[in-house]
Amino acid sequence: MSVVLSEENFNKLSEYIYRKSGIYLEVDKHFDKLVKYMSSRCTELEFDSFRKYFYKLRFDDADGLEFQELMNAVTVNETYFYREVNQFEVLVNHILPEIHASKPAGEILRILSAPSSTGEEPYSMILHLLEEAKLIEERDIEIVGIDIDSTVIEKAKKANYSDRAVHAIPKKVLSAYFDKKQFGYKLIDDLIGTVDFKVCNIFDKTDVRKLGKFDVIFSRNMLIYFDDASRKEVAMTFYDLLNPDGYVLLGHAEYMSRIVSVYKAKKIGDTLVYQK
Numbered sequence: 001m002s003v004v005l006s007e008e009n010f011n012k013l014s015e016y017i018y019r020k021s022g023i024y025l026e027v028d029k030h031f032d033k034l035v036k037y038m039s040s041r042c043t044e045l046e047f048d049s050f051r052k053y054f055y056k057l058r059f060d061d062a063d064g065l066e067f068q069e070l071m072n073a074v075t076v077n078e079t080y081f082y083r084e085v086n087q088f089e090v091l092v093n094h095i096l097p098e099i100h101a102s103k104p105a106g107e108i109l110r111i112l113s114a115p116s117s118t119g120e121e122p123y124s125m126i127l128h129l130l131e132e133a134k135l136i137e138e139r140d141i142e143i144v145g146i147d148i149d150s151t152v153i154e155k156a157k158k159a160n161y162s163d164r165a166v167h168a169i170p171k172k173v174l175s176a177y178f179d180k181k182q183f184g185y186k187l188i189d190d191l192i193g194t195v196d197f198k199v200c201n202i203f204d205k206t207d208v209r210k211l212g213k214f215d216v217i218f219s220r221n222m223l224i225y226f227d228d229a230s231r232k233e234v235a236m237t238f239y240d241l242l243n244p245d246g247y248v249l250l251g252h253a254e255y256m257s258r259i260v261s262v263y264k265a266k267k268i269g270d271t272l273v274y275q276k
């Protein structure tokens with residue numbers, strides 16, 4: 001049973017995806033990907049039409065599993081350890097010491113990686129903290145990683161990585177904190193569990209509120225998949241999630257000043273950061 005997706009139905013589905021997740025799929029770039037997914041999903045569900053599938057997605061998905069399947073298929077999860085490494089250096093050498101100095105003793109310093117994908121970004125923070133900062137002896141630091149895609153969150157919790165994912169980690173750090181496997185590397189047991197990973201859609205206000213407040217938010221390479229209205233909404237969500245004077249760091253192609261004007265842009269060395 002193969003379901004063919006017309007351009008009209010592609011538009012209906014992509015509009016739905018956009019409203020729920022902010023992800024904007026264009027017919028020119030994403031038509032084939034969605035057709036392939038629809039066809040295999042309808043076969044699994046034994047549906048013979050797009051109409052049945054779309055009905056299930058909208059009205060018969062109380063547990064959200066159908067929507068989750070769709071999200072897992074449409075997201076782009078590309079990432080690697082030490083990506084834009086200067087941002088991790090600025091985090092541990094400038095931002096965290098500054099927050100530590102002004103935060104009352106005993107309070108936990110909290111960092112959000114949104115989105116974390118398969119975990120390389122928040123684990124890179126852990127590795128930098130271990131390698132470069134004395135701070136972890138003086139202050140409890142909690143790192144939370146969220147992503148809308150449940151498959152990447154499961155992978156992050158297992159912490160198995162390909163050679164490509166670890167290629168930018170200095171050899172000394174790699175051998176200290178990873179076990180070599182037949183294929184790729186696994187983070188050492190002592191570090192597994194040091195990041196709190198959760199499936200969370202950044203547009204789901206109820207789930208986002210449950211995350212609590214943060215001192216720093218890394219949001220790299222997610223806003224590029226959104227349009228202006230969604231970027232604005234997410235930028236304001238981050239604003240609400242941040243403690244006073246908290247920081248946001250974005251990917252190299254993302255600029256807060258083009259989205260909202262509520263943050264102060266600051267340069268630390270060559271690294272652009274945004275302060276509440």
Ligand SMILES: C[S@@+](CC[C@H](N)C(=O)[O-])C[C@H]1O[C@@H](n2cnc3c(N)ncnc32)[C@H](O)[C@@H]1O
Binds near residue numbers: 079080115148201220
């Ligand atoms: C390219 S990865 C970025 C990973 C990492 N931050 C980095 O820069 O290397 C983009 C991630 O954004 C996630 N994503 C897309 N829309 C999202 C949403 N609405 N809420 C949470 N995560 C989302 C995707 O699932 C994907 O894993």
